[in-house]
Amino acid sequence: MLEKQHYAPMFRAFDQNNQLISLTDYAGEKNIVLYFYPKDDTPGCTIEANQFTQLADEFAKLDTVVIGVSKDTCESHTDFIKKFGLKVELLADTRGEICENYGVWREREKEGVKSMAIFRSTFIIDKAGVLADVIYGVTPEGHAQEVLEKIKNLGKSETIEAPETETTAAVEETAAEAQ
Numbered sequence: 436m437l438e439k440q441h442y443a444p445m446f447r448a449f450d451q452n453n454q455l456i457s458l459t460d461y462a463g464e465k466n467i468v469l470y471f472y473p474k475d476d477t478p479g480c481t482i483e484a485n486q487f488t489q490l491a492d493e494f495a496k497l498d499t500v501v502i503g504v505s506k507d508t509c510e511s512h513t514d515f516i517k518k519f520g521l522k523v524e525l526l527a528d529t530r531g532e533i534c535e536n537y538g539v540w541r542e543r544e545k546e547g548v549k550s551m552a553i554f555r556s557t558f559i560i561d562k563a564g565v566l567a568d569v570i571y572g573v574t575p576e577g578h579a580q581e582v583l584e585k586i587k588n589l590g591k592s593e594t595i596e597a598p599e600t601e602t603t604a605a606v607e608e609t610a611a612e613a614q
Contacts, residue, residue, distance in 0.1 A: 436538050437569050443469075443560040444536040448504070448526040451512035456502070456526060458564060466499040466589060467560040468582055470573070471539045473553045475507045475515035475525075479575040483555075484521050486579035491522035497586050498562070504528050505553060539571075559585055 437444070446469070447457035461467055470487070472480040487494075487501045494501055502524045507515075512525035526533065534540040534553055541554045555575070559568040559582065568585055 436571060437558070437566060439566050439569055441566050443467075443558060443564050443566050444533075446504075446526070446533045446536065448528050448533060449509050450527070451509055451516055451525045453509050456524065458560070461500060461562075462564055463562055464498070466497065466562055466567075466586060468494065468499060468501045468557060468586070469504060469537075469560060470501070470555075470557040470578075470582075471504045471534060471537065471553050472555055474505060475511045476518065479555070480505070481519060483573075483575040483578055484515070484523060485519055486575070486577070487582075488520070488522045490579050490583050493583055494586065497583075497589075499586050500524065502526060504533055506531055506534065557582060559589070561589060 443458060445458050447455060450456045458467070468487075470483065472483055474480055484503060487503070491501065504526045505512075506528055507525075508529060509527045512527060515521065516523075516525065528534055531540055537556065537558060539554045539556045540551060542549055543552050543554070554571060555573040557568075557570045557573055557578065558566055559570075561567045567589055570582075
């Protein structure tokens with residue numbers, strides 16, 4: 436499982452428009468909400484995509500792009516977007532490489548039958564390509580709002596703590612020189 440404050444694994448895949456999209460496309464310019472979901476046009480996945488769409492303008496104001504990833508094809512993504520008027524990018528990880536790299540391709544048991552599936556998860560990647568947050572086992576309802584709040588606070592704790600530490604060090608240095 437991935438952890439916060441580590442570099443995000445590289446990803447590159449085709450989106451719903453058959454355009455190649457990668458992590459480096461956004462480096463230094465945009466935060467990324469990279470969310471993994473099991474399948475286009477299923478109940479939970481539709482709730483999640485619709486709620487991200489409802490907040491798309493808020494994410495954009497915060498220099499953040501929302502990208503969904505599943506093993507569906509580009510064509511399936513196009514149909515899903517058209518059907519619900521979605522305002523998110525969707526990547527087609529048909530070979531499952533991104534899912535593997537992010538640790539979301541897992542065995543599950545449903546009604547006594549074991550199978551492999553995408554474990555619904557979200558990764559917030561800052562402009563420097565660092566994992567600002569890692570959320571495994573997402574519940575679709577309300578998740579987009581929860582992620583938006585985390586984006587709003589992105590970097591705030593670091594900004595507050597860093598100057599205090601530097602100031603304290605500078606005061607200690609000055610005091611030592613005075614003696």
